[in-house]
Amino acid sequence: xxxxLPQTGxxxxxxxxxxxxxxxxxxxxxxxxxxxxLLVIWEVASRTGLLPAHIIAAxxxxxxxxxxxxxxxxxxxxxxxxxxxxxxxxxLSITLGTVLALVAGLSRKGELIVDAPLQMLRxxxxxxxxxxxxLWFGIGEAPKLALITFGTIFPVYLNLYxxxxxxxxxxxxxxxxxxxSRSELITHVILPGALPSFLVGLRYALGIGWLSLVVVExxxxxxxxxxxxxxxxxxxxxxxxxxxxxxxxxxGLLTDALVRLIExxxxxxxxxxxxx
Amino acid sequence: MTTTPDFIVPANTITxxxxxxxxxxxxxxxxxxxxxxxGQRKVLDGLNLDIKAGEFVxxxxxxxxxxxxxxxxxVGIDQVSSGTLTMAPQRAAVFQEPRLMLWKRAWRNVALxxxxxxxxxxxxxxxxxxxxxxxxxxxxxxxxGGEAQRVALARALVREPxxxxxxxxxxxxxxxxxxxxxxxxxxxxxxxxxxxxLVTHDVDEALLLADRILVLADGKVAAEIPNTxxxxxxxxxxxxxxxxxxLLGLLGVEEAAPFVASSAEASQPITAHTPPERVAA
Ligand SMILES: Nc1ncnc2c1ncn2[C@@H]1O[C@H](COP(=O)(O)OP(=O)(O)OP(=O)(O)O)[C@@H](O)[C@H]1O
Ligand SMILES: [Mg+2]
Numbered sequence: 001x002x003x004x005l006p007q008t009g010x011x012x013x014x015x016x017x018x019x020x021x022x023x024x025x026x027x028x029x030x031x032x033x034x035x036x037x038l039l040v041i042w043e044v045a046s047r048t049g050l051l052p053a054h055i056i057a058a059x060x061x062x063x064x065x066x067x068x069x070x071x072x073x074x075x076x077x078x079x080x081x082x083x084x085x086x087x088x089x090x091x092l093s094i095t096l097g098t099v100l101a102l103v104a105g106l107s108r109k110g111e112l113i114v115d116a117p118l119q120m121l122r123x124x125x126x127x128x129x130x131x132x133x134x135l136w137f138g139i140g141e142a143p144k145l146a147l148i149t150f151g152t153i154f155p156v157y158l159n160l161y162x163x164x165x166x167x168x169x170x171x172x173x174x175x176x177x178x179x180x181s182r183s184e185l186i187t188h189v190i191l192p193g194a195l196p197s198f199l200v201g202l203r204y205a206l207g208i209g210w211l212s213l214v215v216v217e218x219x220x221x222x223x224x225x226x227x228x229x230x231x232x233x234x235x236x237x238x239x240x241x242x243x244x245x246x247x248x249x250x251x252g253l254l255t256d257a258l259v260r261l262i263e264x265x266x267x268x269x270x271x272x273x274x275x276x
Numbered sequence: 277m278t279t280t281p282d283f284i285v286p287a288n289t290i291t292x293x294x295x296x297x298x299x300x301x302x303x304x305x306x307x308x309x310x311x312x313x314x315g316q317r318k319v320l321d322g323l324n325l326d327i328k329a330g331e332f333v334x335x336x337x338x339x340x341x342x343x344x345x346x347x348x349x350x351v352g353i354d355q356v357s358s359g360t361l362t363m364a365p366q367r368a369a370v371f372q373e374p375r376l377m378l379w380k381r382a383w384r385n386v387a388l389x390x391x392x393x394x395x396x397x398x399x400x401x402x403x404x405x406x407x408x409x410x411x412x413x414x415x416x417x418x419x420x421g422g423e424a425q426r427v428a429l430a431r432a433l434v435r436e437p438x439x440x441x442x443x444x445x446x447x448x449x450x451x452x453x454x455x456x457x458x459x460x461x462x463x464x465x466x467x468x469x470x471x472x473x474l475v476t477h478d479v480d481e482a483l484l485l486a487d488r489i490l491v492l493a494d495g496k497v498a499a500e501i502p503n504t505x506x507x508x509x510x511x512x513x514x515x516x517x518x519x520x521x522x523l524l525g526l527l528g529v530e531e532a533a534p535f536v537a538s539s540a541e542a543s544q545p546i547t548a549h550t551p552p553e554r555v556a557a
Contacts, residue, residue, distance in 0.1 A: 173353045174375035177368070178389035178431070188388060192379040269379045271417040 057239035065239040066246070079247065081223040085141075085216070086209040089148025093205065096149070097156030098198075102186065104157075105164030105194075118157060126151040127215050139220040151212045155204035163197025164190055196270070199263055206255040210248055299362040304329050304439045304471030305350060310359035311495075312345055319345045320356070321495030329364070329438065330469040334482035336527060337492035343475045346492070347443050350473065364471070368432035369441040372448055374424035376416040376431075383412040386431045402430040406460060422453040426460070433464060440470040444477065458484060462507065479523050483516045484509050491526045499526045 039059050045051040046058030057065070069075035100118065103110035129150065130143075137143035167190060175189040191198075217226020225244050232240035267273055299306055305327035312320040319342040327333050337343050348354035349361055351369045376385045386399035403412050406426040416424060425445060432440060442461075446454045462485060465472055476482050482489045483503060491499040501523065505515060 170371070170373065170375050171377065173348075174371075175377075175389070176353050177351045178435075179391075180389045184389065188380070189377060192377070195379070267379075269415045269417060274415060274417055 053238060054236045055238065057237075057242060062239045062242045065237075066243045069240070069243060075228075075243070075247070078223055078225050078228050082213050082217065082225045085144055085224065086148060086206075086213065089145050089212075090152055090205060090209055092145065092149040093151075093153035094156055094202075097153045097201075098160060098191075100153075101157050101160035101164060101194075102190075105161050106186075106190070115161070118154070122154045122158070127212070130215060130219065134219060143219060144216040144221070147216050148209055148212045151208045152205035155201040155208065156198070157201075159197045159201030159204075160194055163194030166197070167193040196263075196267055199259060199266070202262075203255065203259045206259070207252065210251045210255070214248070299364065302329050303327065303362075304331070304364045305473070306360075306362045308360045310346075310349070310361050311357045312342070312349060312354070313357045318357075318495055320349075323359070323492075323496050325490070325497055327439070327471050327473060329471055332465055332472045332474070332485060332487045334474045334476055334486035334489045335492060336476065336479065336482055336489060336523065338527065339477075341492050342495055343492055344443055347441050347473065347475055350439070350441055364438035366435060366437045367439045367441060368435045368437035369443065370425070370428045370432050370445040372444040374416070374421075374428040376419075376424055376427060378416050380416070381412070382408065382414050382416065382419065382427050385416065385427055386434050388431070390434055398434055399430070402434040403427070405433060405464065406430045422449050422457070425449065425457065429460070429464070433468065436468070437470045440465075440472045442472065442474040444475055446481065447477065454481075461485065479520055479527070480511050482523070483519055484511065489519075489523065491523070 042051065042056075043059050046053070046056075046061075051058075053061070066075070100114050104114040104118075105111075126147065129147065133143040133146050133150075137146050171189055171193065172185065175185045180188060213224065213226045214229070215226070217224040218230050221227040221230070225247055229241055229244045232238075232244070264273065303326055305325060307323055307325040310320050310323040310325075311318055323346065335343055335346070345354065347369070349356050350363055351367060376382075377388065380388065383396060383399040383403060386402050387395045390398065392398060400409065400412055403409055406429050408423060408426050408430065411419065411423060411427075414423075416427070419427065425448075429445070446457050449457060458481065461472075472486075474482070474485060486503055489501045489503050490497050491501075493499075501519060503519060505513065509516060
């Protein structure tokens with residue numbers, strides 16, 4: 001009785017995938033069709049003068065501006081400055097955030113001293129701090145780094161802190177019974193155990209880092225992607241603005257790929273990675 | 277730096293009471309009037325216990341009677357409220373769960389915290405002793421329950437303990453693996469001769485392995501049964517069977533409990549919804 005079921009099911013199940021593949025092809029094409037049509041309309045509107053360049057540049061001119069900026073080294077130079085800024089800010093926030101998370105995560109006193117104020121500061125929209133930071137740090141590199149650090153420290157701290165708190169206390173006991181010193185406990189048990197949460201925080205922090213560039217590099221900057229956008233605005237170069245927007249979104253994509261790469265290497269021990 | 281009492285990670289301190297040098301050399305553990313209380317509740321209440329060097333002791337007792345509490349104090353991850361507890365300085369423990377660091381390969385788990393030259397070789401030797409040489413580079417998440425527990429055992433062995441503390445280390449294993457682990461433990465014990473304190477719920481396990489069986493009740497060692505039968509031992513040995521009944525009585529289990537249960541089952545009336553042939557099968 002049960003044998004006849006798969007037999008009747010066979011022709012159906014072999015036919016179904018073929019149909020589904022065709023459907024997927026079709027939907028894949030239609031997915032691109034609509035944006036393509038829009039691009040063509042946009043291009044035509046620009047060429048005919050319906051859409052003036054000071055509103056938005058034509059797609060072709062954006063592409064050629066992009067190529068020019070890459071070839072002249074202008075875009076790489078500004079990109080490099082921006083990357084360095086985010087890297088420095090992140091290095092600061094990761095160091096500080098890790099120390100704070102360890103202090104709050106490992107001792108009750110530390111939790112009282114560190115966690116409460118940080119939870120309050122967290123609610124501040126950090127970009128609104130720009131005026132204050134300018135007053136405190138001037139208009140050089142310092143306020144830029146400070147703002148990136150301030151914006152990115154919370155995801156680092158919060159995730160690492162919760163990661164430390166959720167480590168199995170039995171593992172910590174095991175470490176102690178194996179004779180580990182406190183610093184060995186931190187490097188061999190606590191930080192590796194909290195690494196998965198930390199990487200979640202890092203992903204958020206990178207996103208916030210790019211976001212803060214937009215604002216930070218408008219503060220009296222002479223280099224950086226944010227500066228490029230600002231000066232392009234002054235000269236009504238909508239093509240450059242769009243190129244920079246594309247760069248921002250590429251950075252976002254790159255971040256995800258980077259963090260995923262780190263995860264694959266650093267979390268190779270995780271059951272989810274081992275099975276795949 | 278002195279340890280701050282508020283530290284969430286418990287500090288590995290040796291209280292003045294358990295300084296190793298006060299221990300007589302032929303003893304691995306000496307407990308006098310040990311009290312451990314949680315709030316008002318005394319889990320250990322005037323416990324006295326000596327374990328000789330090289331002696332294999334099993335500890336039985338009802339669930340919640342304080343076996344793990346005692347073991348944690350002996351490991352050094354918990355402290356006693358009063359009394360004196362002294363134990364050999366070289367100690368190692370294996371618990372019911374292997375407690376491996378998932379982010380370290382098997383041999384690195386074994387080597388963790390060992391301060392000797394030639395670490396990797398020592399770890400590999402210990403893994404070879406538990407029959408896991410070929411899994412040395414494995415991630416703990418890929419090990420079976422029995423393998424993980426053997427890594428935990430290797431991690432204890434590599435420290436050359438004078439006192440090996442085992443808290444139901446075989447409880448989560450299947451019956452066949454457990455038998456192999458018994459043989460392994462015995463072989464390792466006979467080779468290295470640490471004092472062993474084995475907490476178990478399995479009376480047969482205690483009878484097969486230990487020189488002496490303790491029953492913990494009301495926070496004290498309530499009974500003590502020497503068990504010096506020659507090894508290898510067999511569970512069907514009549515002398516062991518007699519001790520088994522004695523122990524079960526001490527633990528408050530009705531004598532010959534399994535027999536009573538099965539005869540009660542057989543005398544049950546056959547009800548309409550249980551077909552007779554299934555009962556026969
Ligand atoms: N940190 C703690 N705070 C309060 N009570 C505790 C604590 N640790 C253990 N207890 C209590 O002490 C008693 C003894 O616990 P213990 O874990 O030693 O029992 P056990 O004999 O090992 O039991 P089992 O056989 O089930 O493992 C239990 O009633 C438990 O609830
Ligand atoms: Mg227990």
